[in-house]
Amino acid sequence: MVDFRIDRRSGVATYLQIVQQTKQALRLGLLVPGDRLPTAKQVVEATAINPNTVLKAYRELEREGLVAPRPGLGTFVLRTLAHEEAAPDSPLRAELAAWAARARQAGLDRDDVTALVAAVVDEEFTAGPGDAAGKDKGNL
CATH class of the missing domain: 1.10.287 (Helix Hairpins)
Structure with a gap:
């Protein structure tokens, strides 16, 4: 599982930091197809951000075809970016x-x-x- 780190002083939108960190984990092979991303609740508890921000990031990753939600189960990695x-x-x-x-x-x-x-x-x-x-x- 990936642990998101939010840098509030970076000037980068919080949801984009989550997207970028997820893509980095996919590129480095830390996340592979079938892995489950942390739930929005887990991310909120770890980072103190708004749950809608997490959901926005996950929707962006879904739009890019990298993850897919499974109702009641979570959001799962569909493909890797690793070389x-x-x-x-x-x-x-x-x-x-x-x-x-x-x-x-x-x-x-x-x-x-x-x-x-x-x-x-x-x-x-x-x-x-x-x-x-x-x-x-x-x-x-």
Whole structure:
């Protein structure tokens, strides 16, 4: 089961935080098809948010085809977003963990690492197909 963490200072709507955290759990394989999401009541008790907010998030996940409610039973995961390369035992994840450890040893804090990763991801995924990411595209 997933434990939702609500950051009231993030500027992100609460229901979107639940949607994003559920999708992250699906991508990381923490939630798999057949798993039951926490009930609205459980989420409300853990986070002190309005039950309608939880239901709105679950409806959005349902609209995207990721979950489905079963009356009287709960809301269940229909499909995963996980990639084998992101599994806990994957070589790619091990490389990332080693890099994060080196970044921490170099004195970077969580916000520094988050900013650096976001910048590199933006550069990599902004590059068009066949472009060498991070290269001076003006010289191509």
